[in-house]
Amino acid sequence: MTGRKAAPETTVPAAPLPPGTRRPGGRTARTRAAVRDAVLAGLVEHGYPGLSVEYVAEHSGIHKTTLYRRWGNLEGLVVDALDLAGEDSWTPPDTGTLAGDLRALAHTTADAFADPATAAAPTAFIAAAFQAPRAAEALSAFYTERFARCEAIVARAVARDEIDRYTDAGALVRAVTSPLFFRLFITREPIDGTVADQAADAALAAARAGVFRTPPTPAGPA
Known part of the structure; x- marks a missing residue:
């Protein structure tokens, strides 16, 4: 620019x-x-x-x-x-394991904000969303679409029998990135690889414990 x-x-x-x-x-x-x-x-x-x-x-x-x-x-x-x-054309990481994918996703988020020059644009967009309603809607749509792409991570994990097939993919992916955004924009704490791994591992442990499990919708009357 x-x-x-x-x-x-x-x-x-x-x-x-x-x-x-x-x-x-x-x-x-x-x-x-x-x-x-x-x-x-x-x-x-x-x-x-x-x-x-x-x-x-x-x-x-x-x-x-x-x-x-x-x-x-x-x-x-x-x-x-x-x-x-x-x-x-961004696609979510595919490391061969759910743990690896979630860690790679967390590192991608952390890396995007590690360099002030790289972080300036997304930070400015997020700030604009607090001041302009249409910008807020656009930012929400952007991240909704990003999280939708990441659902492939959970789909692959289900196919490998790593996780319950009723796991809410969107909730799991958000659980990985939410602690990072909290530190970046609320508490203003630094994030690094260790923090990224912690966020990914915590989300994975919660998923394996059934925290993000969405029971199947009961079938209606025939």
Whole structure:
């Protein structure tokens, strides 16, 4: 991300594009990426209260009129930046064991916030979610989708007979990452590999004890 201006955009779509609109490649993708980078830079530099459409226009090289036409307002810009972040090809770890997968997942979370430069963007997004309702909805959708991808970890463990097949996959994955986010954003304590392993091991022990077991829904009358 840099403050260098891209060439100004001289064309606009025939109709406004709603936040999150996805089109393959080309100029639209480059424009969206430039706007995303500018939003991230602004959030990191000024936080949500200090971010403005004018800042995004200046740092993306996209005219302010185009930004309003396509994204509506500042919240729309932040929402679409989060939507774009969720369009990656990330897949959960596959180490061959449930314990290994959960530890690897915990380390992925810890590593993402270990380097201040790397942590700046996700931290800024989380902060923005406390100040903008639509950003909060987008952040919730982002993590809901991320956790849904992680359900494959539990599905593989069930297939290997490592865990009860009625284990709530979403609850288990959240139990791994929740202590890490608590330390990062509530108590402001550092996290490292040891803390990540503890979170994963505690969640695994709880799962094996049946804490996350969801009884099957009784069949209704025939």
